[in-house]
Each structure stands twice: as C-alpha cells, then as structure tokens.
Amino acid sequence: MLSVKTKTGLVFFPAFDWAISPTHPEREERLLYTQDQVFEEGLLDIDGIIEYKPDLATIQDVRRVHFCVPDEWSVLTESHLISAGGAKTIGMQVLEKNVERGFALVRPPGHHAMRVVHGARGFCNINIEAIMVEYLREAYQVDRVAIVDTDCHHGDGTQDIYWHDPDTLFISLHQDGRTLYPGTGFGYEMGGPAAAGTTINIPLPPQTSEEGFLYTLDHAILPILNDFKPDIIVNSAGQDNHYTDPITNMNFSAQGYAELTRRLQPHIAVLEGGYSIETALPYINVGIIMALAGMDFSKVREPDYRPERIRQTAETAEQVKRVVADVLECWEKGPRLREKHRLEKKSHKRERSVFYDTDNILETQLEELQTCRDCSGVLSIDSETDRGHHVLAIHIPRKGCNECRELGYRLYDGANSRMYHQVFLQDRTHDQYLVRKN
C-alpha cells in the first residue's frame, strides 16, 4: 500500500451547496473537478494522508480577529464558519502533532477580509487564516507566525489585520497592483509603525512564470523566513497565478505551485482564490497535496502544459530581480524603523477608504495607533460606511502592556455614544470582546 514520508492532514470542503450567486466564480462548481481529480488519483487512500472533517469556527473565534458590523451573522454564513473551521482543524492537527503538515482545501476564501467587516470584499467575508492563527495563539501559545500569501491578488485583508503586529510576518506575492484588483500591495506598504518590516509585499509583473516565482522564493521569501524564525508557516495558497486563470495575467503552473510548496514547506496551507476550475485547480491541488506529503509530483501536469510557451521574457525576469532587490532593502530597514517608532511613543493616524466590491459598500476609516515602549500599542478604528453605519473599534494587542490595556478600556468607556452606532472592544490580552450599542 502506498505510503508517504510526511504525515499530511487534509480538510476538503468544497461547499457543493453554496455560491455567492449562480454564475459567480465563487459557486458550487468551483471545486467539483478538483474533487474528481483528487479522488481519481486516490490521494485520500494513501497511508499518511489523513482527511479530517472540518470543525465549525465559533463566533468567539471570529471575534478574536474581526469587528463585524453590525454583528457577525449579518456579514457571514455557516459556510464561512466551516471554511474558517476547516483551516482551524488543520492548524489543530498540526499543533497536536497528529500530522506534520496540512492543507485546508476549503471555500469560500478569506484573504481580502480586513479587521473591520461591513460586508464581502473580493469574494471574502471573514479572514480564515487569521481566525485560525489567532485561535492557535490562544489555544497552543503559538507566538511567531509567518503567512506567505501566494494568491495572485494582494492579500490586503490579511495585511490589514497584521499591519500592526510585529510577531506576524505577512508576505504577499502577487500580480502588480497597478494591473489587478485590489490595486494595493506595493513594496512601500511595509507595516504600521510598531510592525514596520513585518509586512512584505512582492508585486510581480504580469506574465511572470515558474522561473520568476521560484527566483523570488529563493532570493527573498526563504531568506526572510530564515531571519524571522517563525514557529509556524502558513501558506495562503491561492491558485490564480495559473496561466489559464480567467481573471489574472500570470504564467504560473501546477508544477510551479508544487515546487514552490516543496521549497516553502508550510505547516499549514489554506486555499484562497483560483478560478480556472477545470484546467488549473485539479492539477494544482493534486500537486500541492503531493508536495506537502513529500511525494514525487514530477508527473503532475495540466493537459496543455508547455513550459516553453508560458516562459517569462528576459525583461520580466529583470523586473522580478529589481522587485526582489527592493524587498530585501525593506526587510533590512524594518528593525531600525520599529525601534525608532517604539521609542517615540506617540499617536500615528492613517485615513483611508475601503471598498467592498462584492457587496458594493464604501467605508471610510480613521485609524489611530498609540505606540508604546512595552508593547505594540492600542489601535482604535473609527469606521463609517456610505450606508450610514458608524462605529468605533478598539483593539488591545495580544501582548498589550497593562498601561495600554487600561488605555484601551478608557477609550471604550469614554467613547461618545451619540457619535457611534456601536463601540467595540477587542481585548486580546484576556480574549475578551465587548460591544456597546447606542
């Protein structure tokens, strides 16, 4: 009987009865052919590949990460809790050491969901990786986490959630934001004042192929991970860099994804986007599972795979090299910037708009971080939408010091309730979540 070197957990949850709308890319059919391929290859029968039933994430799990406005059930469905729960299940199996690695092959995705949630953005409602990571931190005292997002779209939601967290290294590898949704993810976006440098954006030019992705991995991502020394590595394994993806412009392949997985060695991979449901996903997913399990994936390929036809140009290769050089420079700068801001101890504000393309909502945020010498500081977010919701959300970080914790509660108690429909407090030091309604 076939067995593998690396014990690998798999949660497969294709949500065959859930869609954003009947013809939406995020529809019932999305993982149908992936299921066929995974079943036909017999991967679930292999000794050492273990399929788990997903747990349901709880509202408390969501509240560790998000401020859902006006409440959780208004912005999510059971399907989202299963998807986040699937990621959580894999995380638990890895940390319980029942498996060495795992893959949550689940939908709907989550990496565009930010800390404040008024609705769906980029097909995402809640951030399934962040919900898993914060659960693992609470339940298993995991500290340093690296999230490597290999979806073709910038993981702006995950970036937002970990923007101020120096213990979470977020690396997003994506098609240049000037050419693709959500239009962000540039090199200069490198994290908030207390976490400068722990957000790493690698915008790759369109038509980047295997060579470019693997060059970036070897020359930027792996060295940075080596410096950061995370307890666990999470891969947001979006699959839309594929050369046949209908909504992106990259030239990546199943072989490339599998090889990237083999070199990255993530503890936990979580499916994100990827909408070439017939010609890419079945092969990429089989490739990723086999790579995680340490199997030989050299014979996994798409029916129309011709590496020479999708090879990047010399010019693209040059561009990739320049991007990697910029990334390494940012990484070098990070620690100095963090130290400088820590000692300054002052308030940092940022104002921005967030557009929820899936639900057509426009949100305006005023975010304020009080930097602190002893912790990463209290964050408050004043958020208002064009639908008239106005809320204040206070976040006390996981390692918040006593002083900052008290400040957080003062801000919560002192908020002018006539100004806001709701005031939220997320106290990560004591795993608490409070809501005050007008």
Added chain:
Amino acid sequence: MIIGLDVGGTHTDVVLIGQNCIHRQAKVPTDTSNLFDCVWAALDEVTRDIPPEEIKRTVLSTTLTTNAIIEGKMAEVAMILSPGPGIDAELLRTCTHYHIVSGSIDHRGREIQPIDPVEIEAVSSKLKGAGIEHVGIVGKFSVRNPKHEIQIGEILGDSFHNVLYGHRLSGNLSFPRRIATTYLNAAVHPIYSRFFKAVKDSLNKKGLNIPIHILKADGGTMSLEASLLSPGQTILSGPAASVMGSLPFASLEDETLVLDIGGTTTDMAILIHRVPLLDPVGCELGGYKTLIRSLKTYSIGVGGDSTVGVVDGRLKIGPGRDGPAMAYGGPTPTPTDALFVLGKINNGDAEASRRGLEPIAAALDMTLEDVANEVFDHACQMILNAAAEMIEDINSKPVYTVQELLEGYQVQPQEILVLGGPAPYFAFRLAALTDFQVHVVPQWQVANAVGAALAKNTSEVTLFADTERGIAIAPGEKFYQQINKNFDQKNAVELAFELLKNKCIKEGAVESELEMEVLENVQFNMVRDFYTTGRNIRVKVQVKPGLVSEYKDIAASMINASPSEKMPEK
C-alpha cells in the same frame, strides 16, 4: 426450498429452508485446502432424500476468493495501464507484467492524448510470448470515458483467455483502486471458475439442476453466470452472510450493531433501521484497497478460540488461534475455556480448561475463577472497544455540503445483535458491561447460512451526464448515449433506474422484488465566462441489500423455535 451455504474459517454451515421453517441444518468442518469437498459434503448433508425439483435455488457464500487473495494463491495477470498525468503509476504496481502505456483522458472524460496502437501491439506480443492468459486494462478516468480501455482491448483481440476492463467493475473514481480491483478480479478468475464449474457439474450429476446464486460482499446475491464476470465481488461474503442473517431480528426504528463472534475473529457491522450500512468506496482485503461494493464490516482478532496468554505481566487475547479450546482437545487456553472454568459450558473436558488457565492465574497472581472472569471480560471489552472505534470512524467521515455538515448525522446504535458459536455467553456479558440492548440472533449457529439463503439480488448503477459535452454514460453497463441540452437530473435518475432494472433482471432478480433507491443525485450548473453552458450530473442508484419476501415467516418460526435464546429486555 432454498439452500443457504456459508463457508467460514472454521466451519461450513448449511441450511435447507422449507415452507416457513429451517427444514434441515448442518455444520461441517472447513478444510481450506479442499473447499470443494467441504461444500459438497455440506450440500449432500441437507439435500439427502430431497426430491431435486423441490429445491428452488441455492445461495453460496465461500471463502474461496478471500483465501486466494490473502494467501496470494492467484493466477498470473498482466496489467496494462493508461494513467496520463498525475501520480506515478509505477507506485501502484500490482504484478510483474505491469505495462504503463500512453494515452490520457481528463476528469470530464475528454481525450487529451490518444493511445498509441503500435505501443499496445508491442505489449501484446510481449505478453503472448510470456504465456500470459489473463489481462487487466485500466485507464485513469475510464469511468468518464472508457474509449481507451476498449481500444486497448480491441488491439489485444482474442489472444488471451480473459481480458478485464476497469470501467466495467465500478463507476466510482479512484485509479489506484480500479487497478487493484481489476487485478484481483482477473487473478481469482481461474480458480473461481474452476471451482464453480466443479460445483455445477456435481449438482447436475446428482440431478440437482437448480439455479445457483452467489453471495457478494454487499450482502446481495448475483447469478453464478454474472459472478464469472466479476468474481472479486465474492470476497468477504462471509461477514455479509452473518449480517444478512441477523437482519430480520434488528430494530426497525434504531441503529444496530451486529457482532458475529467466531472462533478466530469477531466481525462487526452496522444496521440502520434494518438496512446494512455499505462502505462508501469499496472494501479492503489483504492490503488491497478496492472498489468492490461491500458492507461496512470490521474484523478483530478475538473469538471463542483466540489464544490466551500473559505478555509482560498482562493478559493477552488473540489475535491468533492455535486450534479449538483445550476443553475440546486444543493446545492453548481460550476464552471458551474460561467459560468452561466458569461452568457456563459443560459439553467438554472442563478439567483440561482448568489446566490451561492455571499457569495464567499463577502468572497474574489471581484465583482460577477470577482469571476466567477476567479473560471473558477482557475479550468482551476488546470487542466493544473495536466497535466504538468503528462507529467513530463512520461518524468522522467527511461530508461536502454545508447542509450535511450542519445536520451532522451520527450513527448511534442502541442495540447489539450477537451471533456465531459462543453468541449467548458473550451476549450476557456484553449486556452487563454496556447500556446497549443485547439480543442473540435466534439459531445463532446457522444464522449466517440463513442470511445467505434469504439474501436478495443487489446491484448498483453509476450514471454520469455532461450536457455541455452532450453525453450520458454508465460505464459499468456499457451504456453511452448522446443527450441534448435539456437533459436534467430527473431524466438522469429515470435512465439510471431503467439501467438498474435491466441489470438486476439479467443477474437473476425478480422484478417485483426490486427495491430501487437513489444513493447520489447531484447536479452542477457549469458556468463558463459568466454564462451557464451546461449541467454536470452524477447519479448513483442501487437495489439495497435486503431479504427475499419469504423471510418474514421464516424469521417468525426461528424465534418460536428458540424462545429461550431471546435475551431479557433491560
């Protein structure tokens, strides 16, 4: 009258069921090295002086194929594989003559790369040169499009004694299991057909020209003729016979755990409202994972004759068997000997039992009686633990829709039905150790043979339709049809039922007894560039395992015949 015969590991049980009752029953020792003689002896025993025309049918369940696989006594088979891209097919090798050829079909059944006839011809002449007679042909996704398997078969022509196609054996996905299933079916074919030719000839000689049905792993029967096409379906029919024998006595409202406690092993299965639970993919035997439709059964190495010993200061029962209990002249103490020591059984040499358990009592520093109780409890506990594991395994099976996940259906048996040699003794103890309602199956010693006798024909049809490609295909039925854009789920189910009905009747079923049901019925809208371009439909229908209509009267008479064997209600 119906004959039911079940060859077990230790005994071969046979019953002759007449009008409303078990007319005759017999038990002969199984001689694995000469199954034919023991089948023949058993048949001879129950048919003596019975006018041949009174016997309507015979249902046989044998360990022939199971043993051949476990002992590796199989014919030489060559496999021709067309894997296309994916897992390295070399990793799935089943035999020496294993040829990986070109050609590829994708998940929707589209031809990606044709086969290469020259390559196949070369393989063919090599196999002929090697004197190969049996060939299995398996393609990846051949159940979505069997074209390549069929083309390869055509090139092989008539040069081989038997050529088996993967797509005909099951409609389920799993290339590795399809390979194993095809290989096993081909490899047991010669021994199987030889055996049943001998049975048939001998019956004919005796003037018993009766239809022979064969019990399958799924608890259903098929005609002898149909079984020759897929003899692999007869593996693990033994546990299935016992499960079918317990069926009439199971609760209609609850879920039931069936325990068949034999000499060497205890086999267990689950009934849901008197319907046995099937394995969703196929059974596993001798290290082969297959697509052979089967009841969900588990087996552990604990039974009445299991060896009892002390290892590292602790009691150890099974998994081996050295022979019968010492009370019956065996060499090693067993749980049955514990029953002798406790005075529960007394038709043997209780002194021998005591002699056997004494060293164990000494080693554990316990009295003889305490040790006997301990042995018995320990055996019961092992069985209960294994049952709990099996139930946990069934309940942790993943589901793929939000609705199913939220419903979270869990199997939770309320009662245990026990059968097999030491059934009543174990039942009492199991009742004391658990909260289950525990019952002994009436006529527990031959319930397995009764199960075989009364089992109905079963069958399954898998249909796959893709309206974008305009095809409906049921590979197992050699069915392929062009369909139009309007073909939908309802049409698919109707078509599948039609195919199933024809298949069952061909395999010897009675039309009026066909209880057909839908196992799977899903339809996906296929959307390309934001427009719906077709429907992808997957339907699976079956005739579920059950008993022929005569069973109700017989069941009643079995209960009446043995009122004392019913356990007190708790």
